[in-house]
Amino acid sequence: MKELNLKELLEIHQEEDTITQTAKKYCDKHDISYSDSIRRKVSKLLNSVTVDTDLDTETTTDTAQYENLTSGSGVSMPSAWSSINNRFFTIEEYCEEYGLDMSTVKSSKLVSHNASHMIYNIAFYTPEEEAVINVQDGLEDIVQKYIKPQERFVEGYEIPYDRWFDRLVYTDVHIAMDVNADGDPLYDGKWDREEVFKRLDIMIKHVLSFKKSNTLYIDDLGDFLDGLGSQTTRGGHHLPQNMNDKQAFDLALEFKMSLLDSLIDKYDYIVCNNITEDNHAGVFGYFAASAFKQIAEQKYPNKVEVNNFKRFIEHYKVGRHTFVECHGKDSVSLKFGFKPFLDPKQAEKIDQYCKEHKLYDGNYVEFGKGDSHQAVFDETSSNDYNYYNYPSLAPPSNWVKSNFKNSKSGFRFFNIDKESQIKIHIPYYFE
Numbered sequence: 243m244k245e246l247n248l249k250e251l252l253e254i255h256q257e258e259d260t261i262t263q264t265a266k267k268y269c270d271k272h273d274i275s276y277s278d279s280i281r282r283k284v285s286k287l288l289n290s291v292t293v294d295t296d297l298d299t300e301t302t303t304d305t306a307q308y309e310n311l312t313s314g315s316g317v318s319m320p321s322a323w324s325s326i327n328n329r330f331f332t333i334e335e336y337c338e339e340y341g342l343d344m345s346t347v348k349s350s351k352l353v354s355h356n357a358s359h360m361i362y363n364i365a366f367y368t369p370e371e372e373a374v375i376n377v378q379d380g381l382e383d384i385v386q387k388y389i390k391p392q393e394r395f396v397e398g399y400e401i402p403y404d405r406w407f408d409r410l411v412y413t414d415v416h417i418a419m420d421v422n423a424d425g426d427p428l429y430d431g432k433w434d435r436e437e438v439f440k441r442l443d444i445m446i447k448h449v450l451s452f453k454k455s456n457t458l459y460i461d462d463l464g465d466f467l468d469g470l471g472s473q474t475t476r477g478g479h480h481l482p483q484n485m486n487d488k489q490a491f492d493l494a495l496e497f498k499m500s501l502l503d504s505l506i507d508k509y510d511y512i513v514c515n516n517i518t519e520d521n522h523a524g525v526f527g528y529f530a531a532s533a534f535k536q537i538a539e540q541k542y543p544n545k546v547e548v549n550n551f552k553r554f555i556e557h558y559k560v561g562r563h564t565f566v567e568c569h570g571k572d573s574v575s576l577k578f579g580f581k582p583f584l585d586p587k588q589a590e591k592i593d594q595y596c597k598e599h600k601l602y603d604g605n606y607v608e609f610g611k612g613d614s615h616q617a618v619f620d621e622t623s624s625n626d627y628n629y630y631n632y633p634s635l636a637p638p639s640n641w642v643k644s645n646f647k648n649s650k651s652g653f654r655f656f657n658i659d660k661e662s663q664i665k666i667h668i669p670y671y672f673e
């Protein structure tokens with residue numbers, strides 16, 4: 243290939259945006275086959291200020307970088323004179339003549355040798371510098387490629403309406419709990435009939451605002467009542483309460499029926515699951531849940547199903563989802579129960595339960611609990627199931643506020659696709 247005309251390249255480059263476009267236009271004009279090698283030559287010509295192929299032109303390149311090139315014999319210096327063209331080689335021609343890689347030439351200088359002929363002294367790029375240059379040379383084309391709009395046609399999908407189901411989860415309502423037992427609490431609070439129904443109304447509105455299906459599952463994870471006879475299921479110490487057992491029972495039943503009555507016209511079918519093996523409500527909670535079941539299923543036949551779970555851990559399935567549930571502590575044995583964060587002992591208990599009941603069947607498994615009054619949703623500690631801690635619907639007791647802090651309270655609502663792992667979390671926390 244004949245020598246590139248630098249002046250002409252500069253003129254073309256003033257009209258074009260990139261070196262690549264300049265090289266292509268130059269090739270088209272001179273009927274030259276464009277290649278990446280030509281583009282690199284054009285790039286070096288346009289960007290280099292150190293290459294000196296003219297005897298009368300000075301260069302600022304550090305001459306200490308240059309290497310004297312000898313011929314194969316190591317005696318004579320390769321001449322820069324072209325006897326065929328009757329002129330000095332350009333640096334490109336010189337490299338081609340003597341088998342040098344022009345792309346690795348950092349700078350060059352035409353000098354007079356003591357053997358009375360002209361030679362090129364050349365400084366080459368180091369391997370590290372070559373790597374940077376290769377990236378820079380390719381970067382221009384990459385940038386130009388992605389500046390142009392990139393259109394991708396990805397066909398979306400819509401989950402059919404009848405594949406969705408809704409799920410409301412609340413826990414630790416602690417009806418009858420007195421949060422200001424000593425009259426001078428560390429944090430002010432209120433948990434009487436008025437406040438219970440205020441929070442119930444908020445929960446109902448939240449469900450109706452984010453309703454996505456015609457089927458609703460309502461899960462109560464235990465400690466629905468604060469205690470029987472002002473004591474926990476294990477007795478041993480007095481619980482400060484603001485109403486007697488009869489009043490607490492009536493309020494508990496009214497709470498569950500009000501929730502059901504407010505939602506029944508908006509759903510075709512509602513399933514209520516109640517955990518009754520816990521450490522506060524215990525048998526008292528079971529009595530309330532049992533009365534609720536008889537009333538609800540007779541009042542709304544074929545539209546309502548009530549399941550009162552008596553064992554410490556229970557489960558149910560909807561489509562490809564399996565929900566394993568418990569309160570976190572039982573009525574007798576587990577003093578500390580399941581913690582907010584999964585540990586090896588807890589993980590083994592859950593794993594053994596799932597294996598015993600053959601729950602590892604391809605379904606998406608969730609283990610859900612209350613008791614801790616904390617919202618901790620762990621989806622990565624186990625590869626087999628999610629570990630969910632649900633927040634308390636009731637505010638913290640005076641004992642909790644004094645020993646720990648004035649914690650958040652709330653509930654969780656979900657829209658879930660029966661046939662995939664898509665689960666939309668819609669939380670609510672009371673102010």
